[in-house]
Amino acid sequence: MSILQKIKNTVRSRSIHVSYVDVGSCNGCDIEVLACLAPRYDIEQYGIYVHNNPREADVLLVIGSVTPQWVDKLRDIWEKIPEPKVAVAIGNCPISGCVYARKGTLTSPPVEKYIPIAAQVPGCPPRPTEILSAILSVAPLIFKDYEEKQP
């Protein structure tokens, strides 16, 4: 492993920028992601910074089953995120559509049809601690030795 890669690994392990996008849910998962910011869970002590700008993000949290407006736009957002990047599905909606996957719905789950998903956190909604541990366990797997793993 080169020295440059080592430096990159160290830096990346302590600085993860998170962006979240709601593609049509009940916003219960939205506010659980927000609750991670609270001093009780304190997401920033792990070096995770939550803001809503995909161009600076490393981790994209996808919330919700996909509504008609997002069908083409979700892919655009994914392409704007610089490499290395990872998408995590929060809640039941992006996995299966939850209660919205019934007759008469306007949504078209799952999210995997549109962008590659690395990890899924089921729950309606999942607890903030679960979201936190999902980000913390999936990000190092993808980001460690990223350049060397490239073919």
Next chain:
Amino acid sequence: MKKTVDVSIPLGPMHPCWKEPVRIKCETAGERVLRAEVELGYMKKGIERIMRGRPWQEVMFLAERVCGICSVVHNMVFIEAMEKISDIAVPPRAAYLRVVANELDRVASHILANFSYCYTIEHETLAMYLLNTRETVLDNLERLTGSRINTAYMIPGGVRFDLLPGDAAAMLADLAKVEEEMKRHVRIFETGPLIALRSKGIGYMSREDAIRAHTVGPTARASGVEDCDLRLRHPTYRALGFTQITRTEGDNFARVMVRFQEVFQSIDLIRKCIETLPDGPIRGGGFCKAGETSYAGEAPRGELTYAIKTDDYGRVIDIAIRTPSVMNIEACAHEMIKDAASIADVTSTFISSDPCIACNER
């Protein structure tokens, strides 16, 4: 309508200040905003279409997932509408426990709304204080109902879980802590000179505009609309001696302050409920029957109406939900943002009306 428009600035759908996707197109001349247009459709899930033809046991859970922030009140209004159709009586203890759950939810929702506002005007310290206080409130909601967000606490004829005496004492102790913390946060908000600069006199909406757009909830009460709180007509709240809070300024500051004042009022209501909690069963009986009704209740954001038609087996044939955000977002976009002095005020004004896009589009 020809106007001199320099540039049309879109805000969203992904924006650091929006918690949910919405797009506002602002037509500006210089820095002044002339007109704003709201583009929705990012959260349209078609819940009303899914609900049609399903039994109430399923619709109950769907109704709760119209909105995650105020899920308890959606549950409550739907269940009370079903009870009104089927003439099911609620035991007094259950009615009081419903008020406790609903007010805890209202406190959490108001604190979240004020958190968003403080976050938008970049007062992150106060925002984080508020978010931490909200966690204590959610703990108590979990203590009562067993869940943080989607609780499904109420069922026709009662509630699911009883409040144990030990839990009641712990809840009262927690509420005292929340009240003390909130007093400090309100003092920070009220006396902060920078907050006043960004809040007072901005996003003004007159009483006439508020009535014309049918605004409801704290947004209307901050503009001085009297008698717009449906809790005044709810029998349990009447027994508790509820009075409405009204302010007359009609700007962003008033809207946030109304919410702060209502937090204290809700804490008082919960305390009164727990102290005078009658003994008895928490579940009555009954069958859901055929009928048609329109029932309204007071959500944290305002008046929430369910128009339901059911058949003999308790299936929902037709349903229309009118959420408070429908009116508030529309009034905000067309009355408050119009003639805003700068683009920076658009975000804070929009957040001050406590918009909930998931409610708005269902």
Next chain:
Amino acid sequence: MKFLYEKDLRQMKYTILTSMRHDETVRAIAARLGMSDAKLRMVLIRRFDMSLLENIESRWQMGQQHADDGDPVAAELGCDLFTRFIPLVDRETMQTIYSETTAMTQEMPFEEAVARGKERVREAVLS
């Protein structure tokens, strides 16, 4: 590189109008204006933004309660109702229609003048 983010919103706007209460409201407005539902829907979809379409039901309700008290001509034409509550006609056009209709009531029977005024309101809505 994609620069155009705008999407055709007509289908989504139509979905909003198919809800139970919204459908009833559109029918009521069409009956009040004396035009067909389909044409009114077309006008609404073209003119209004999505939040106004969502809110059309409560605006119509408040319009029924509060708009146009007093003047019989204004009440028949819906002067306040169709400019401020449901902004289908802009204010200058409505003002000219109103003043001309008031002038016409001096010359011909009230019903006929109002019927002509309503015809002009309908034209203004469709234009």
